[in-house]
Structure formats: C-alpha cells, structure tokens
Amino acid sequence: xxxxxxxxxxxxxVAKSEHRGSRVQxxxxxxxxPDLPWPRSRDFAWAQRTLVAEVERQYNAGLPVxxxxxxxxxxxxSTISSAIQFVWAFIHANTQGLIVxxxxxxxxxxxxxxxxFWDSCPWHDLFHAKHATQRxxxxxxxxxGIDIASAANLGAGRGRTLSALHVSEAxxxxxxxxxxxxxxxxxxxxxxxxxxVESTANGVGDWFHNEWLMACxxxxxxxxxxxxxxxHYEYTSEHEYGETTLDSLDECDDExxxxxxxxxxxxxxxxxxxxxxxxxxxxxxxxxxxxxATPEEAFIVSGSAIFNQQKVLDSYVPSPVPGGxxxxxxxxxxxRWVRDDHARPDLKGALYVFKAPLKDGRSDRYFLAAxxxxxxxxxxxxxxxxxxxxxxxxxxxxGRVPPRELAHEIIKLGTWYNTCEVCPEVEGxxxxxxxxxxxxxxxxxxxxxxxxxxxxxxxxxxFSSSYNRKHWAITELQYLLDGDQVTIHDPETIAQLQxxxxxxxxxxxxxxxxxxxxxxxxxxxxxLLASRQxxxxxxxxxxxxxxxxxxxxxxx
Numbered sequence: 001x002x003x004x005x006x007x008x009x010x011x012x013x014v015a016k017s018e019h020r021g022s023r024v025q026x027x028x029x030x031x032x033x034p035d036l037p038w039p040r041s042r043d044f045a046w047a048q049r050t051l052v053a054e055v056e057r058q059y060n061a062g063l064p065v066x067x068x069x070x071x072x073x074x075x076x077x078s079t080i081s082s083a084i085q086f087v088w089a090f091i092h093a094n095t096q097g098l099i100v101x102x103x104x105x106x107x108x109x110x111x112x113x114x115x116x117f118w119d120s121c122p123w124h125d126l127f128h129a130k131h132a133t134q135r136x137x138x139x140x141x142x143x144x145g146i147d148i149a150s151a152a153n154l155g156a157g158r159g160r161t162l163s164a165l166h167v168s169e170a171x172x173x174x175x176x177x178x179x180x181x182x183x184x185x186x187x188x189x190x191x192x193x194x195x196x197v198e199s200t201a202n203g204v205g206d207w208f209h210n211e212w213l214m215a216c217x218x219x220x221x222x223x224x225x226x227x228x229x230x231x232h233y234e235y236t237s238e239h240e241y242g243e244t245t246l247d248s249l250d251e252c253d254d255e256x257x258x259x260x261x262x263x264x265x266x267x268x269x270x271x272x273x274x275x276x277x278x279x280x281x282x283x284x285x286x287x288x289x290x291x292x293a294t295p296e297e298a299f300i301v302s303g304s305a306i307f308n309q310q311k312v313l314d315s316y317v318p319s320p321v322p323g324g325x326x327x328x329x330x331x332x333x334x335x336r337w338v339r340d341d342h343a344r345p346d347l348k349g350a351l352y353v354f355k356a357p358l359k360d361g362r363s364d365r366y367f368l369a370a371x372x373x374x375x376x377x378x379x380x381x382x383x384x385x386x387x388x389x390x391x392x393x394x395x396x397x398x399g400r401v402p403p404r405e406l407a408h409e410i411i412k413l414g415t416w417y418n419t420c421e422v423c424p425e426v427e428g429x430x431x432x433x434x435x436x437x438x439x440x441x442x443x444x445x446x447x448x449x450x451x452x453x454x455x456x457x458x459x460x461x462x463f464s465s466s467y468n469r470k471h472w473a474i475t476e477l478q479y480l481l482d483g484d485q486v487t488i489h490d491p492e493t494i495a496q497l498q499x500x501x502x503x504x505x506x507x508x509x510x511x512x513x514x515x516x517x518x519x520x521x522x523x524x525x526x527x528l529l530a531s532r533q534x535x536x537x538x539x540x541x542x543x544x545x546x547x548x549x550x551x552x553x554x555x556x
Contacts, residue, residue, distance in 0.1 A: 002059045004052050007087040008080070012120040047071065047227040048080040054223060055084060055194065062191050068215050068222035069198035070298055072229035072291045081166045081196045082110055086117045088164045089144035090127075092192055097146040097164035098183070102172040104150045110168065111135045111148040151179055163188045165195040171202035171209070180207065197222065201289050201298040204499045205512025209299050213495050213516075216295070217398075226298075229291035230264035230272075237270035246270040255284070262293055285309060296494050304501040306474060306509055311481045312497045319354055319489045354489040355387065355394040357417045363444060364537055365389065366420035369463070369527030370410055371519045372403045372429045379428075381406050382519035384493075384527045385417055388537040391480065391528065392487040396520065403429035407436030414442065421446055423530040425522065426464040434462045446530050463526045467507075473525035474509060480528055493520040 051069065058065045071077050082099060089095045099114070101107035118129060118137060127139045138145035146164075151173040165187060173179060187195060199208050215222040229235050237244040246266045249257060256269045264272075272291070280287045285300050292298035297313050358365060367388050373381040383397040383406075395417070397409060406424075410433070414422045423446035424433045437445055438461075448460045463469070480486045481497075488494055500521050501512045511518045 002056050002091070004056060004084065004087065007091070008052070008083050010122050011083055011086070011117050045076065045080075046231055047075040047077055050227070051077060051080055051196075051225060052084070054225060055196075058223065059191075059194075064189060064191055064221070065194040065196075066221040066223065067196045067225060068211055068220075069196065069225045069227065070212055070292070070295055071198060071200060071227040072232065072235075073200055074234070075227050075232055077198045077227065078110070078168050079113065081168070081198055082113055083117060084194070084196070085146060085164045085166050086114055086121075088194055089139065089146055090123065090142065092163070093142040093144060095144040095164050096160055096162050097144070097166075098162050099146065099148045099166045100151055100168060100179075100183070101148070102151050102169040104152065106168070107135065107148050107150040114146060114148065151176070160186055161188055162186045163193045167195070167197040167199075169199045170197050170211075171199040171206055173207070176207035195222075201292065201300070203289075204299040204305075205501065205516065207513075209499070210513050210516060212295070213492075213499075216495075217492065224295075226292075226295045228262070228293045230259060230262070230268045230293060235271050235275075235291070236265065236267035237274065238267050244270050246273075259293055264293070288313075296491060296498075299495075299498055304512075305498070306500045306502060307478060307481055307497050309498060311484070312494060314484060315481055315486050315488045316491075316494045317487055317489055318491075319352070350399060351395065351397045351413070352490060353395045355392065357394075359418065361418065363418045363420055364534070366394065366417040367527055367531035367534075368410065368414050368417065368420055368422040369446075369523050369530060370406060370422070370424045370430075370433065371523040371526070372406050372424060372433045373400060373519070379517050379519050382523040383410060383413060384520070384523040385413065385420070386524075386527050386531065388531050389539060390487065391485050393489050393493070393524070396490045396493060398492060398520070403432035404436045407433045407440065407442075410437065411440055411442050414444075419444060421531075421534065423526055424462045425526055426460070426462045430462055446534075448530075463530055465522065465526075470509070470522075471507065473522070473529045476529045476532070477521075477525040486528070488524075490520070493524060496520045 051067065054067055055065050058067075069077050069081075085097045085099060089097055099107075099110050101110050114137065118124065127141050129137050129139055135148040136145065162183070165183060167180075167183075170176060170180075187193065197208070197211065201209070203209070211220065211222065212224060214220040215224040237246075244267045246252070246269055248266075249260060252260065252269065256264075256272075259269060259272070260266075272287070275291070276282060276284070276287050280290075288297040289300045296316055300309060365388060366385055368383060368385045370383045371381060373379055380398055380400045381403075383395075384393065385395040386392065387394050395413065397413065399409070401409065410422050410424065414420055421444040422437070422442065424430045424437070426434070434445065445461050446463065448463065449458070463473070465473070477486075488497075496511070496516070496518055497520075499512045499516050500509065500518055502508070503510050510516075
C-alpha cells in the first residue's frame with residue numbers, strides 16, 4: 001500500500017507570496033490552521049492533496065498512474081507533481097524520470113526546485129548524486145535519475161526508457177503532438193510508472209484541450225482532475241487586499257450568483273471583482289481562461305470560432321440529474337428497455353437523459369436528430385433529443401455503431417419520447433440508417449420538401465448536409481444561441497461547440513483539430529433546424545367550463 005504523505009511531508013520548498021515574500025517551509029499535505037502566520041489558510045494544500053490521493057488510488061489498484069490536470073493559476077500542482085516524481089525515484093529503484101517545462105526559464109526553475117528537494121531531504125547523506133550541472137540528477141546507489149528539459153527540445157527522452165514523466169503547462173508547448181508522441185514511445189506501460197500532465201488552459205483545439213476532452217470521455221488512460229480558482233486560499237479579498245465588504249447576494253450580479261452557487265465565498269467574489277478589472281481590464285472570457293470555475297469555461301477559442309463563446313457558456317446548464325441519469329422516488333435507475341408502461345431504452349453507447357418524456361400522448365412535443373458515422377471508427381455517431389416547446393436538450397446519446405445499428409437506437413429513443421419525429425443526416429452512412437427505419441416501420445421520419453432546378457417538387461427523407469444546407473443548419477444554431485433560446489445540459493456538446501471553427505477562407509467548418517469531433521454539433525443543428533421547419537408546437541389546455549350568462553334568464 002503506497003502512502004506518499006510521509007515522504008512528501010519531509011521535503012521542503014521555497015514558498016512565495018506576493019505580499020509576504022519567500023519562505024522555506026515543509027511541503028505538507030495537511031490542512032493548515034488559520035492562526036499560523038503564513039500561509040493564512042484553512043486548507044492550503046487542497047489541490048495538492050487531491051492529486052496525491054488520485055496517484056495513490058491508481059497505484060494501489062495495481063494500475064500505471066496516469067493523470068491529466070486542468071487548473072487555475074498558482075495552485076501548487078507543478079510543485080507537488082515534481083515532488084511526487086522526486087520521491088518516486090527513491091521508492092522505485094532504477095526510475096528514469098523526466099520533467100518537461102514549456103519554456104527554458106521554467107525548466108531551470110523546476111530543476112532548482114528538484115535540486116532543493118535533494119539538498120534538504122533527510123535521506124540526503126545516504127545517496128550520492130551526480131550530473132547536477134546538466135539539469136540532471138542521478139543517484140549511484142539505486143540507479144534512479146531525473147532529467148529536466150524544455151518543450152523546445154523535441155528529442156527529450158529519446159533513447160531512454162522512462163518510468164516517470166511530469167509534463168508541466170502542456171497547453172503552451174510549441175509542438176506538443178510531435179513531442180508527446182516521442183515521449184509516449186519511451187514510457188513504460190506497467191505498474192510502478194507514473195505520468196502527470198498539468199496545465200492551465202490556452203485556447204481550444206490544441207493538444208492539451210483534446211487530451212482533456214478524450215480523458216473526460218473515457219477515451220484515454222488519463223484520469224481528469226479539475227481544480228477551480230475559488231477554492232484556493234489566496235484568491236480572497238481578505239488575503240490579497242486585507243479587507244472585504246461584500247456580504248450579501250443582493251449586492252451580486254448574475255455571474256456572481258452563479259459562482260456563489262458553485263461554492264465561491266463572498267470574499268472570493270470580491271477578489272474576483274478587483275482582479276477582473278485590475279489585471280484583465282474587465283475581459284470576462286480571459287479571466288475565465290486563467291481562473292476557471294468549471295472545465296467548460298476554461299477553454300477559450302480564437303477569432304476563428306463559429307459560435308459566440310460567451311453565448312455557448314450561457315446556454316450550458318449542468319445536468320439536473322447526477323450523471324444525466326433518471327431519478328425516481330426509490331433512487332437512481334439504470335435506463336433499460338422493458339415492454340411495459342414504464343419503458344426505458346437500453347441503448348448501446350452512452351445515453352444521458354436530462355428530462356424524462358412527458359407522457360401526454362403528443363408525438364410533436366419532442367424532436368430527434370442523428371448524425372451517423374460511416375463505421376465504428378473515426379467520428380462517433382450522436383443522437384440529440386429536444387423539447388420543441390422550450391428548445392431544451394432532454395437527452396443525448398454518443399456511441400460508435402454502424403449506420404443500420406444506429407437506426408435501432410433511434411427507434412428505441414424515439415419511441416420512448418412519445419414516438420416523436422426523427423431526422424437522421426443522410427450523409428455519413430445515413431442512407432442505411434433511414435432504410436432501416438423504413439424497414440422497421442418507424443412511423444415518423446422527417447421529410448425534406450424542396451424544388452429541384454426545374455421547379456419540380458421533391459420529397460426526401462432525412463437531412464442532406466450539402467455545403468449550403470450545412471451552413472443553413474449551423475447559422476440557425478448560431479441564431480438560437482445568440483438569442484439565448486437553447487438550453488444544453490451535455491458537457492460534450494458544449495465542448496464541441498467551443499472547438500467548432502472556420503477551417504478555411506472558403507467557408508469550410510469543423511472541429512479545430514484532426515482528433516476532434518463535431519457529431520454532437522451537427523446532430524443538434526439538424527435537430528433544431530428540422531424541428532423549426534415543422535408546424536410550431538402549441539401547448540393545448542382543455543377549455544374551462546363556460547361562464548354562465550347572467551342575463552340569459554332575462555331574455556337579453
């Protein structure tokens with residue numbers, strides 16, 4: 001059983017504070033007491049302790065340790081990651097470790113920190129180190145060593161077999177794809193190896209952003225950890241400014257109320273007010289990138305974004321049910337398909353239900369659209385379901401199935417939502433999906449009515465994403481987002497909206513990287529556009545009893 005705290009708590013660091021100077025102190029993972037002179041904190045090491053706990057969990061489960069961290073600035077994750085790698089070299093003999101920084105100056109700083117760990121550790125006299133002047137420490141007695149390199153060195157780690165890797169501020173690397181391919185080819189895969197990737201965000205579509213999204217989707221070996229700004233002890237008005245005046249929600253704007261609901265204190269909110277204008281000139285999006293409160297708002301895209309990033313964030317309302325699963329009076333139920341009045345679809349892939357269907361017999365209350373994939377590899381398929389009355393996302397499905405199998409998933413989910421109208425995209429294998437829907441006798445498939453170049457009326461099933469029609473659907477989605485008319489609960493949909501960019505001057509659009517996806521964007525755009533081409537949904541209420549005419553007995 002690995003417990004890192006006894007090792008880490010015996011190290012020392014040079015801790016820095018803008019207001020209190022520098023001071024050497026033990027690297028402790030225990031909560032600090034508020035009466036200590038420095039640091040003034042109830043929980044100084046909350047982020048560090050969380051990272052250490054995850055490393056211990058994976059190691060004690062017999063797994064290779066793989067963690068990716070998205071964080072606000074100055075939370076101590078680089079320090080604790082370097083410290084973990086340092087003690088790893090003594091826990092495991094023959095550890096070959098590497099720490100990579102985004103720039104040469106930071107690499108030197110990390111080396112000096114590691115050197116300080118070594119100079120101050122209590123087991124210093126038991127080992128002999130060499131190569132210290134080369135940003136390298138090697139211990140003769142156990143064969144372990146740590147190298148520190150800059151990301152500009154694309155050959156870092158080549159020719160060696162690494163068992164410990166710390167990638168610091170990965171979002172700022174100049175050529176991360178090439179560098180990380182080389183490093184991963186040198187990494188051992190078994191138990192006893194560790195890889196920690198940590199960074200603040202630096203826009204969308206880069207290597208770090210895509211790795212974060214894949215980790216959140218469970219498509220990589222990394223376990224994602226997010227550390228928001230408002231939990232950190234320094235980010236309070238009392239700590240930085242020595243005073244606080246905000247003490248009521250009545251004094252807060254909508255954004256501050258949202259942050260308060262997430263867990264921010266009044267002193268944190270007042271610190272944010274001052275920081276926003278002192279450092280960021282009131283730029284809300286830039287503040288969110290450096291000091292995110294949620295993973296979704298950490299990533300900001302450049303001017304090539306198709307969708308207004310603020311409007312995308314405004315449309316996002318976290319799932320009203322944990323994990324997007326159904327809640328009933330007797331607890332959480334798996335969503336399964338059964339042939340009774342309480343039918344629930346048992347779909348392949350990942351299904352998230354945010355609002356269960358209102359069983360009022362109205363098939364026009366909901367609308368379903370799907371973006372099929374050609375095969376079981378590459379871009380996944382997606383199904384989006386909306387409430388036509390509110391334009392709220394009520395369910396979403398992500399998965400990789402062939403087009404004909406996707407039709408079975410559409411039938412299950414469409415039937416559950418009052419046998420609503422469904423609209424698969426024709427391209428990307430969608431013709432097979434539509435053919436299967438017809439064969440299975442699904443009664444409501446979207447019909448596109450159009451006139452050809454000769455003026456002859458044509459009817460086609462599904463949505464054909466030609467160049468012009470794709471732009472039409474995306475423009476409709478832009479319009480609805482800008483008008484605050486859409487509510488989205490799925491974080492994967494939000495992530496794809498953030499990374500959907502203009503790819504060329506000719507107007508091509510798509511995900512900002514080759515490893516990105518746009519299936520959720522297209523399914524949602526088609527769902528909204530096709531739904532709005534149908535007769536508007538109008539709520540109907542039974543008329544009340546007529547008011548009696550008091551003049552009728554008088555013959556008037």
